[in-house]
Amino acid sequence: MTQHAESTEHIGSPATGSRPGFNLDGILYHCAGDWPDEQTVASLEPAAASGWPWLQQLRWFSQLKQFEQQNGVNQGSRYLLLQIYHHQQLLVLLPLRTSDDSHSLLALSNYYSPEFAPLMPDFVPALSSGIAPLKQTKLWPLLVAAISTLWPQWQQLRLQPLSQTTATQVQQQCPASIKTLVSPFGHNWRAAATNHTDYWQQRQSQLVNTIRRKKKKLLQQGAAIQIHRQLTPELLASYWHIYQRSWKQPEPSPDFINWLLEFSSQQGQLRLGLLLINDQPVAFQFWLVQQQQAAIVKLSQDQAFDTLSPGTVLMAAMIDEVMTQDNVTNIDFLTGNDDYKAQWMDECLPLLQLDLFHCQSLSGWLQYLTQGFRCKLRQLSTLRQRRQLIQAPGSQHD
Structure with missing residues (x-):
């Protein structure tokens, strides 16, 4: 990877x-x-993958960006869309x-957001005659090289949420000049079964x-259950009627939920x-179904009816x-x-935050050392608290 002179400038516009x-x-x-204009985003969309997992197409990220800007979230941020091409062929996008x-x-x-992932076209042709198609094993070296080309002064790249598998893949693929730190981010409950009886x-x-x-x-x-696959204005009104009377x-x-309901309806x-x-x-439940998998996005009930569950x-x-009709x-x-998820699901998997540090620069090294030291302190503090709990009078471990 090309080395760049040390810079103290902030991340700004890409290289000329x-x-x-x-x-x-x-x-x-x-x-x-x-980040391109709306017309360019629309032209990129057909090449930007099918949106797995859970409709994370380019339109998802455009809506997320719009939601944050309109609601004053991350006001000091600039939004960027890393695009990598070979012979005019789009290979990957990273919002x-x-x-x-x-x-x-x-x-x-x-x-x-569910698990974060780069956007890749469903089909990437051979890069050139005699050269194999882009493989996952080359994805992160390629992304890191592009980031260093556009923003040579970058110090840190934070990816979240990631599964353990994805975090490990990124770490294994990164070049030696990139140091990484992993920390907990959240939890993901899942269940698997061959059919609803199982x-x-x-x-x-x-x-x-x-x-x-x-x-x-x-x-x-006098209860009745309805399960809909197409959104209507009446259903949308019912959704927010329940939500406003819930514990949420x-x-x-x-705006974002309205868009996601409409978009998922259009996508089937x-x-x-x-x-x-x-x-x-x-009560309502908002699910997505894709590739024989179902995701529970939102659920709520009117608190006045809590005793009826x-x-x-x-x-x-x-x-x-979803198991009988969609073969999920x-x-x-x-x-x-949330505690209630355990009774419905089989396993709880960790979601992780992965920080990549650009250690070819002094500032990147300092960031890595500083955050690594803080991470160790947090781990020691957690360990100390656990020991105190075990040693406390009346502990079941006495």
């Missing part, structure tokens, strides 16, 4: 030229970094933003009996469940629906470690 070039393993690539102090790059993600056999009898008992009571109250914190704005991935009592909507009964109906074999609760 519309698409600066760089060489990696004897192959010439070109890259761009500014980013700068940190508030403009010293670091961060994955464009927030509390709406799924329910894995659940505890207490949950199954609760569903049966609560369903009976709800039917006596108010959204900064309904929306599963919107409603439970009504005497035609009054009291409409959300529990609706959850059971949604599981049966995996259910993903996305992010969060």
Whole structure:
């Protein structure tokens, strides 16, 4: 990788030229970094992959960027879209933003985001005659080389949320000049089953009996369940009617969720469940279905009906629906470690934050050493607290 002179400047506009070039393993690539205008984004969209996982197409990131800008989130940030080309063929996109102090790059993600991943076309042709197609093993060296070409003064790149598998792959692929630090970010509950019968056999009898008992009571109250695949204005109104009467914190704005509901409806991935009592909507569940997998995006119920547990009964109906009608074999609760998820899911996987440090620069080395020291201190503090808990009077370990 080309070395650059030390710079104390913040991350700003890319190097001069519309698409600066760089060489990696004897192959010439070109890259761009500014976030393009809407017309250019629309032209890139067909080449920017099918949006796995969970509709994370370029439009997803454009909407996320718009949501943050309109709601004053990360006000000091600049939004960037790393684009890498070979012979005019788009190879990969990486949506980013700068940190508030403009010293670091961060994955464009927030509390709406499932696992972050670069956007790659569904099909990448051979790079040139006699050269194999782009492989995953070359993805992160390529991205790091492009970042260093466009922003030679970069110090740190933060990626989150990542699965353990993805974090390990990135670490293994990064060149020797890149140091990494991994830290906890969150949790991801999941379940797998060959069919709905298999799924329910894995659940505890207490949950199954609760569903049966609560369903009976709800039917006596005039309850009905609807599961929709197309969004309508009436369904959208019911969604927000329930949300506003639930325990959920108010959204900064309904814009992103409204867009995601509409977009998933257009893509055929929306599963919107409603439970009504005497035609009054009291619980909703917003799911996505893609590639025989289902993701639970949002769920809520009117607090006035909590004693009837409409959300529990609706959850059971949604599981049966996606497993019997969509042949779903995996259910993903996305992010969060709420206690109730354990009774529905099989395993809780860690979500991680991975920091990459540009250690060819002194400032990148200092960032790496400073954050590594802080990480060690946090680990020691956590270990000390655990020991104190074990040694406390009355501890079960006494």
